[in-house]
Amino acid sequence: SQQGEEDPQALSIQEGExxxxxxxxxxxxxxxxxxxxxxxxxxxxxxxxxxxxxxKHSGRLRVTLDTSKKSSSLLITASRAADTASYFCATDAxxxxxxxxxxxxxxxxxxx
Amino acid sequence: xAGITQSPRxxxxxxxxxxxxxxxxxxxxxxxxxxxxxxxxxxxxIYYSAAADITDKGEVPDGYVVSRSKTENFxxxxxxxxxxxxxxxxxxxxEGNTEAFFGQGTRLTVV
Numbered sequence: 770s771q772q773g774e775e776d777p778q779a780l781s782i783q784e785g786e787x788x789x790x791x792x793x794x795x796x797x798x799x800x801x802x803x804x805x806x807x808x809x810x811x812x813x814x815x816x817x818x819x820x821x822x823x824x825k826h827s828g829r830l831r832v833t834l835d836t837s838k839k840s841s842s843l844l845i846t847a848s849r850a851a852d853t854a855s856y857f858c859a860t861d862a863x864x865x866x867x868x869x870x871x872x873x874x875x876x877x878x879x880x881x
Numbered sequence: 882x883a884g885i886t887q888s889p890r891x892x893x894x895x896x897x898x899x900x901x902x903x904x905x906x907x908x909x910x911x912x913x914x915x916x917x918x919x920x921x922x923x924x925x926x927i928y929y930s931a932a933a934d935i936t937d938k939g940e941v942p943d944g945y946v947v948s949r950s951k952t953e954n955f956x957x958x959x960x961x962x963x964x965x966x967x968x969x970x971x972x973x974x975x976e977g978n979t980e981a982f983f984g985q986g987t988r989l990t991v992v
Contacts, residue, residue, distance in 0.1 A: 799978045811971060811983035812924075857923065861978050866931060867912045868939070869973075869981055873923035 773801075773858040773872035781878040788845040790875045792858030793838075799861045801834055802869065803843050806855045815843075815856075850881045887972050887984035894962050894991055902957045902987050904972030910982075912975045913955040915939075915947065917968040918986075924971065930955055962991045 776791045792801070800819045804812040818825045818834045818841065825832045831844040845852055855876050859869040885906040894900045906913065911932050916924040916939075926939030928947040936947050944966060946958045955974075959966055969988050975981040 802980060804981075804983075809986075811985045812973075812981075813983070814980040817980055859981075866929075866937070867975065867978060868926060868929055869914070869975070870926065871916070871924040873921070 773860050773870060775856070775858055775872040775875045777875060778873070779876045779878075781880065782848055783880050784848060784850055786848055788848050788852070788877055788879070790843045790845075790856055790877070792841045792843070792872060794841075794858075794860045795839065796860075797863045798836070799863055801832075801841050802859045802861065803830075803832060803841075804857045804859060804871075806857065806874070808854070812857065845877075848877075848879045850879050853877060853879045885972060885974055885982050885984045887970075887987050890985065890987060892987060892989045894989070896963060896991055897961050900959050900962055900989070902959075902970055902972075902989070904955045904957070904984060906953055906955075906972075906974040906982070908974065908976070908982075909952055910974035910976045911952075912977075913949065914973045914975075914981070915945075915955070915957045916971045916973065917941065917966075918971060919968050927957065927970075959989075962989075964991050967991045 773794045802817045803815045806812045816827045829846045834841045855874045857874045859871045888903045914929045915927040930936045930949040972984040973981045
């Protein structure tokens with residue numbers, strides 16, 4: 770069964786707007802990661818947040834983690850057409866022997 | 882070139898045939914993984930390996946076999962391909978609880 774569930778499934782915004790994507794998970798984690806996938810390509814790691822961290826930034830990305838609610842959010846600020854892609858959260862569960870479990874993904878479309 | 886590479890990129894095979902998908906990484910990462918990606922299901926783990934000669938099942942292992950005789954290689958074999966195994970297959974590697982690196986994927990069609 771999949772650990773992470775992203776919300777919404779699809780998001781369409783105008784260039785320059787912010788995009789917020791959410792992920793909920795079920796078990797205790799070591800860390801949570803976000804990945805991006807452009808159409809027809811492999812996944813690329815964006816950011817990792819550890820279970821003892823609450824917020825992390827990387828360029829235009831901001832990730833938050835609430836372990837009490839078992840949820841995370843990914844914020845992309847000032848979106849660009851090039852941000853159009855699928856985004857996945859992945860959980861590194863405690864006791865899972867470094868297996869990463871992925872959600873079904875969010876399709877983000879940024880309109881020029 | 883450093884990285885993780887999969888071969889072939891595209892494969893068409895017939896039902897019942899055996900097919901092997903190759904994965905090679907140059908970092909000597911301990912962990913390697915095989916996922917399949919299908920519309921509506923996201924990525925599902927097929928098999929993973931924590932080190933050479935150590936493999937374990939993931940969420941959807943039936944119909945697949947893996948081996949890891951060398952740290953850098955992690956081939957995935959479909960022993961008798963079925964149409965339900967038509968999918969995009971991704972190999973990944975990581976070291977401990979860090980980021981994972983993915984190959985470009987293999988698009989497999991079983992006819």
